Amino acid sequence: MKKVTKGFAPLVALALVAAACGGDDAADESADAPAAAEEPADEPAAADEPADEPAAADEPADEPADEPAELLFDYGVSDDTIRIGLNADLSGPFASLVSQIVEGQEVYFEMVNEMGGVAGREVELVILDNAYDVPTHLANYEEFRLESEEGVVFFTQSTGSPHTAATVDALAEDNLLAIPLTWYSGWADPDLGANVVEINATYCVESMNGVQYLAETFDAETIAIVSLAGEYGQDGAQGAKLAAEALGLEIVYDGEGAIAGGDQTPIVTELVAAQPDIVWMTTTPTTFAEIFGGSVAQGLQAQWSGNSPTYSYLLLNTALADALSAYYTFSTYTALWGANDSEGMQLVISEMQKRRPDAIFSDNYIRGFLEAMTAHQILMAAADAGDITRAGILEAFQSAEIDFMGLAPNQTWAGDPNDYIVRETYLYDVDASIFTPDATVSDADGSTGSVLAAGPYAGSLAEGFTYEGPCFVAG
Amino acid sequence: MSTSQSKRRISNGAAFMIAVFVPITIFLIVQLFSDPAVFLTTILKSLAMGSTYAIIALGFVLIFKATEVVNFSQGALAMIGALFISFLVADETIPIVPWWSEGNLVPIRNPIYDLGLPSWMAWGLSFIVALFFAALIGLFLERVAIRPMIGQPLFSVAVITLGLEISLRVLANDSAKLKLRNTNTPWSGKGFNIGDNFLYWSFFAAMIAAAISVVAVFLFYRSKLGIAMRAVARDQEAAMAQGIPIGRVFAIAWGAGAALAAVGGLFATEPPIKQTGAVDAETSLVAFRALPAVILGGLDSVQGAILGGLIVGSAEIFAGQYLSGYTSVLGAGYPLVIPYVVMIIGLIVKPYGLFGTEEIRRV
Known part of the structure; x- marks a missing residue:
């Protein structure tokens, strides 16, 4: 199993130092300075086939020792942006909760982007409101699944059990992963949730x-x-x-x-x-x-x-x-705000205080960070393997081990569900x-x-x- | 309708009522002797629930008698009134939404709490101020949304009130960012035990509030203004010809109706309706729960509102208490259906409600 935290932990440490210093200049000092793909493939490889002619990362600006020479990418990724999707309830019954979770993700990826992004690309959150309505969720999905730069490479939020369940076949067909905002035990079943990234206990x-x-x-x-x-x-x-x-x-x-x-x-x-x-x-x-x-x-x-x-x-x-x-x-499922003094807790609190000082803090932001940390670490694992296509991310997910730094029990999805359920x-x-x-x-x-x-x-x-x-x- | 038809209807109605109520009465007598403490608690809860429904029903009746319109926004007015109470007594602030605040509430300190009064007295005075604010909302709504519709089809006006209900509820939820807002009543969470059963003081507070409301409405109808309102209700054109200011009558009916809704809203946050003593987004639904009481009692009858409230409230509580073992047959949500079943049974016997005037058209 591949540990993916080698680039993540220094990034977090830097974030904590930056937050403590109150400065923004850490962005130029990312330990994970990624390779810049100068020329993306004109015609992205189909999701179910490896790209024949992957885009080349020609001249990495600050290449780490183990950075692969080439980086494959396809839908939802351009030479400067990685688009990740949130099919989220922003106006339905869970709007107040989900809005804060989404904001938590925004804060997290602001921090990531400030420190150089992932694979030299800025992570862009594409957020659509499903209003906790299954047909709207499915209509949104059609926009997310586009096989072009306008699509997304990953879902870091899919609100609702029936909503997520309605997309499982399409997720498998599109090689897309989705983090559900539900803790249903069915997501650990490979027949149902092979592309669903369940987090925490059921x-x-x-x-x-x-x-x-x-x-x-x-x-x-x-x-x-x-x-x-x-x-x-x-x-x-x-x-x-x-x-x-x-x-x-x-x-x-x-x-x-x-x-x-x-x-x-x-x-x-x-x-x-x-x-x-x-x-x-x-x-x-x-x-x-x-x-x-x-x-x-x-x-x-x-x-x-x-x-x-x-x-x-x-x-x-x-x-x-x-x-x-x-x-x-x-x-x-998780530690509550301030319930422990872990690295993850310090990160959430310091980043929220720094980037959203006027927000009314809540434990929902921790959930936002957990989702974002999952997405970030899987993306980094995929980038380390030189493949941030949808298929590459799916492969990285299957061997990833997510470090929540004390906010919640760490998580993997490798092997049999009995090996990894929280x-x-x-x-x-x-x-x-x-x-x-x-x-x-x-x-x-x-x-x-x-x-x-x-x-x-x-x-x-x-x-x-x-x-x-x-x-x-x-x- | 001929006399013989009328007699036959009464006879059929009596037979129907006997068929329905005799088995229920026998069942309740058995329950009384099997566990008197539970039975007594259930009666008191029923009276409290019925009293709350009666207060809300009175608001409906007051507005209907003056305007011939069923005001579907009573629920939102109840929630807003309860919110005013919460702001004034829990936050000890007067909420305003100035034009520069982009729709956000800007609180001003409630001066009543700086007078050094005993807490129950400060609460009582603040409660009265909250009713005043609720009445102002009613006056405002009447002026901007109802008065322009004088002389227009009643159905259109009723639909406008439905629109008001939704708009007010959304506005209140958004501006107050409503989750749970305590109403801090002096009797909140307090009570005493009968056996293992806890009787909340809120049960008795609801009954007292209902009694005061009924007396106030009766006295109002005997005042000069009340007589004018009855005249308007009977014949608007004739009342206008007599120099009665219809607009003013409408406004007062809406103001008083909104104040009654606020009282009902307060008790809708307390046992037996809710356990939290707090306003939430569901508070406004109490008006729809009370609607069968209004229809059953008769839309234009004060006595009907009281009796309808008590019957419907009792039916709901007793059914919830004594039919709980039959949810596999009745469905888990059956207590909510009971008021409507009672209403239908009542209307089969008395199509215009128990005390409704027969000329009244139902909306």
Whole structure:
């Protein structure tokens, strides 16, 4: 397996130094100064065939010792630009979240470009709004897939499970990779997600870790499972059921797919009647608040947790704050802003403060950085191999090892899914007493009320889990 | 309709009601004796839910009685009113959107919180100020969007209110960057236990607010202005001939309707409707949940609004509590359907609503 961080780590170190110095002059000192392809191929090689006459990188400006003499490239790449695509929800239900993730990517690649880009080319983000609408997502895809310089070489954002699923055949046909903004366990299945670059643990694994952590921490014997219908809700619920079975927990209420819009009284009634020791939920923060608040009000004293994003720290700004402190454990995939002092965390914070000082910081920017770091390191691996065609990037992806520098567990996609699926998640205690109402992240000015309890945490169930396919498949 | 037809309809209606309500009553009696604490809690939740629906229904009725228009923007007005309360009491600021701010809110300190008053009193005064702001919004909307449509087809005006609903909701979401905004009520999250069941003070606050609203509306209709409003509702041309300023009557109806919507919006953020005590993007949907209560009670009836609210709220809560074991048959979202089922049953028996005037055309 090829480690791709040899050029990446110095770049990050330089970024941190530059941020610390507050200067912008590091751009000229990139340790990875790439070769400039002066004459791109007039007719790019077809994606499913290697370029017969690749564009030559004639005179590298500052050639590193192991820089290949020639660089192959095709669609979405010109002699000075690499175009990467974001098919993102900028006006739909997840717009506020996705906009920040996209901005995180923008900040990251501003830093990369300032330091010389990738293979002597500036990385250009091509962003189209899918409005969380599958037909719009597919229409956007047609623009991205163009087999010319106007296309893209890689997707660093594909918002939505059904949206991404609708493009998997086209992605395979076009040799394009896509980073999905979903944690569905199906992406690790080569039959479904061969061209999908899933990052972090899946909903299913997150549930296993969360249920095991709750069961062992609170000595539980019974569990209730409540979820939305669909890939998110039911993938999470299936993971919780696998964990319950393995741990010998009795499922006293099975509400998989039971959450519908509006009044949640039926679920509250069933939960209270069942009196579980722990409750695992896979839903949205507002629906969770209704079910959690209603159940606690009727005397249920269970311990609760759920897949991300079931919980939001904003709930600490409501009447539920004390109950959340007492009964909720927050589960998620990554370190939260300021939760550790890793190199990656310093990078996110310093770059955001430097390039977006007026932004309202949030943990979503970390997700943006994770996506961008994945894309950047795969691109660099491809460039090191002398091939940044779509096919070359696909090959680089299959042997890459991504270093998230402490923001999240590192990631590979080499070999069998059981060799590479991420098994670690993060669990946080909720503490309303330290919550600052105006805080959007935990830093010197305030706290979002989340205190790291365990993480990266991989319970024995997740560690021993054998992946044989998606935990949930829609009927 | 002949007398015999009318009698036959009443007879059929009575038989239908007996067939529906006798089994329900027996079922509820069984539940009462199987767990009295849960039953009592459910009754109180029902009254609270019904009270909130009744407050919102009163806003609909007030505007309808004056203008003959169903105001579909009541939900957005409820959300905006609750947002005003949140700004004034949680942020302790008065929100304004000056022309130079590119649509962003610029907060000014709420002076009530600098008077050194007890917190509950500062909250109460700020609440009244918020209702005043909500009423101003209602007056503004009436002036720019409704009054120019006097004499035009009512259907067109109703569609305009639907447009207002969407526009106001989007504007409020965007300008406030709405996620969860606390309303910091003095009773927020507080209550007491009956057995294992927690009864929120918000249940009782909603009932008291509904009672005050009803009394205020009754008194209003007995005032000179209220009589003028009733005259306008009966015959606009005749009222104009008598020198009644129709525009002013319309404006007052919209202002009062918007203030009632704000009260309803506040209670739509609290138990039993929501657990968070916070305004969110879904707050405006409460008006659509209350709409069956308005139709069931009769669009032009204050008594109907109250009774319709209580019936619909109770049906929703009781069904949620006692039919939860049948979601595989009824579907997970059945409590939202219950108000409409009750409304349909009611309209089969009383097509103009329980207290609606028979000449009224429904929109």
